[in-house]
Amino acid sequence: xxxxxFAQLRELLDxxxxxxxxxxxxxxxxxxxxxxxxxxxxxxxxxxGKALVAVNQELMNNDQAIITATDEVAFFxxxxxx
Amino acid sequence: xxxxxxxxxxxxxxxxxxAMREDNxxxxxxxxxxxxxxEMNQGSQVTGLYLEHYPAMTEKSLQSIAEQARQRWxxxxxxxxxxxxxxxxxxxxxxxxxxxxSHREAAFDACHFIMDYLKNRAPFWKKETLKQGERWVEALxxxxxxxxxx
Numbered sequence: 001x002x003x004x005x006f007a008q009l010r011e012l013l014d015x016x017x018x019x020x021x022x023x024x025x026x027x028x029x030x031x032x033x034x035x036x037x038x039x040x041x042x043x044x045x046x047x048x049g050k051a052l053v054a055v056n057q058e059l060m061n062n063d064q065a066i067i068t069a070t071d072e073v074a075f076f077x078x079x080x081x082x
Numbered sequence: 083x084x085x086x087x088x089x090x091x092x093x094x095x096x097x098x099x100x101a102m103r104e105d106n107x108x109x110x111x112x113x114x115x116x117x118x119x120x121e122m123n124q125g126s127q128v129t130g131l132y133l134e135h136y137p138a139m140t141e142k143s144l145q146s147i148a149e150q151a152r153q154r155w156x157x158x159x160x161x162x163x164x165x166x167x168x169x170x171x172x173x174x175x176x177x178x179x180x181x182x183x184s185h186r187e188a189a190f191d192a193c194h195f196i197m198d199y200l201k202n203r204a205p206f207w208k209k210e211t212l213k214q215g216e217r218w219v220e221a222l223x224x225x226x227x228x229x230x231x232x
């Protein structure tokens with residue numbers, strides 16, 4: 001599955017998206033773990049307290065949502081607009 | 083009606099305010115907020131600000147915040163939200179939030195609510211240019227705490 005990145009996360013991981021090897025459906029929590037395994041040097045930044053997640057452009061309040069193959073998933077730092 | 087725009091260009095407060103008033107006989111109150119780029123932030127002198135966003139999500143997120151405000155304050159009539167993206171400079175306008183209502187209480191509260199939610203939920207990120215280089219703005223605990231009052 002493909003995961004999108006934004007802002008400093010995109011810069012630190014040095015890519016705006018990544019392809020993860022994970023069997024779907026899977027929970028956001030599983031996706032987060034797979035992401036941390038793929039980017040071990042930046043695992044700290046991908047923790048639930050550090051990186052927010054949006055599924056189909058909707059911000060998730062926790063990591064329980066189930067992701068299927070057609071979902072768009074994005075990880076990014078806490079937002080700072082306004 | 084929710085009117086939402088995300089754009090690089092500046093906006094004209096007078097035109098936006100007139101749009102809130104035009105053919106509007108129902109509302110006795112219009113409240114608006116404008117956010118602009120500040121020169122000093124977290125102890126450093128800022129020379130420029132770049133706003134990144136998540137294009138597919140931005141408008142959807144702002145619509146959702148406007149709808150949440152409507153559920154809380156059913157008296158709200160017009161909601162107008164404009165947020166700029168891209169390269170900005172000191173004193174540039176960043177964001178415009180206007181709400182109208184029959185009476186002032188709902189308009190004051192809803193404008194405040196929308197800004198507090200936008201700060202915590204809408205996918206925008208600021209990168210500051212300083213004399214010493216660049217840095218991403220860190221999200222502040224006080225912005226998160228601001229949601230507790232709602």
